[in-house]
Amino acid sequence: MPIKDIYAYIFYKLYKFSEAAPSKWWSDWKATIAMMALEVWVAVSFFIYIDVHANKELHSDGVIALVGGIIIGVLVLYKYLMFYRNDRWKLYVEEF
Numbered sequence: 001m002p003i004k005d006i007y008a009y010i011f012y013k014l015y016k017f018s019e020a021a022p023s024k025w026w027s028d029w030k031a032t033i034a035m036m037a038l039e040v041w042v043a044v045s046f047f048i049y050i051d052v053h054a055n056k057e058l059h060s061d062g063v064i065a066l067v068g069g070i071i072i073g074v075l076v077l078y079k080y081l082m083f084y085r086n087d088r089w090k091l092y093v094e095e096f
Contacts, residue, residue, distance in 0.1 A: 004082070007082070008082075008092040008095070008096075009096060010035065011031055011032070011035060011083065011089065011092055012092055012093055012095075012096040014030075014031035014034045014035060015027050015028060015031040015089070015093055017031075018030040018031050018034075028083070028084075028089050032079050032083060035079070036072075036075055036076075036079065039075055040071070040072070040075075043068075043071050047067075
């Protein structure tokens with residue numbers, strides 16, 4: 001199973017979870033924000049691993065802020081291209 005299909009399935013499950021909540025408005029956005037939160041937490045844990053276990057200093061000259069901004073920018077662009085361009089998220093919900 002390709003990574004894109006796994007990614008779309010996770011979106012589908014988070015979307016259905018949001019739809020089951022009492023407030024059903026903007027379930028697609030809630031699923032996207034939940035996915036981004038999980039991705040940011042994975043990235044932060046990776047940076048903490050590098051900082052603590054590999055003894056690499058990432059604190060100097062705002063490297064963390066720069067890399068964090070780049071990661072968030074790439075995630076937002078990827079989410080737009082995969083889910084919101086031409087309303088593809090509706091296709092993923094129908095597929096699963």
